[in-house]
Amino acid sequence: IIINHGDGKKTGYEYVDEKAGLKAGDDVKKEDVIATVAEANGKEYKDGPHLHFEVFESNATVDPAKYLTFEEK
Numbered sequence: 001i002i003i004n005h006g007d008g009k010k011t012g013y014e015y016v017d018e019k020a021g022l023k024a025g026d027d028v029k030k031e032d033v034i035a036t037v038a039e040a041n042g043k044e045y046k047d048g049p050h051l052h053f054e055v056f057e058s059n060a061t062v063d064p065a066k067y068l069t070f071e072e073k
Contacts, residue, residue: 001034008059014052015040 001013001022016035028034037049044052055064 003028003034008057010056010059012052012054012056014054015044015050 001016001018003011003013005011013035015038017038018035019033022034037051039045039049040047040052044050053064055062055067
């Protein structure tokens, strides 16, 4: 799943099962459920089910930490 946030920014979500009925071009907003984690495949299959998350600026990958806040729990 790729979400276009505008201004050349996109986020990518891999190894997921998209929500039933979700289709290209749908509008989504914060806190919408877009998918559930699925089995990984390819070179990451040994890692088990997990979300592979990427951030793109002008089609180049960037460190997601630039946009996310990570807190210890």
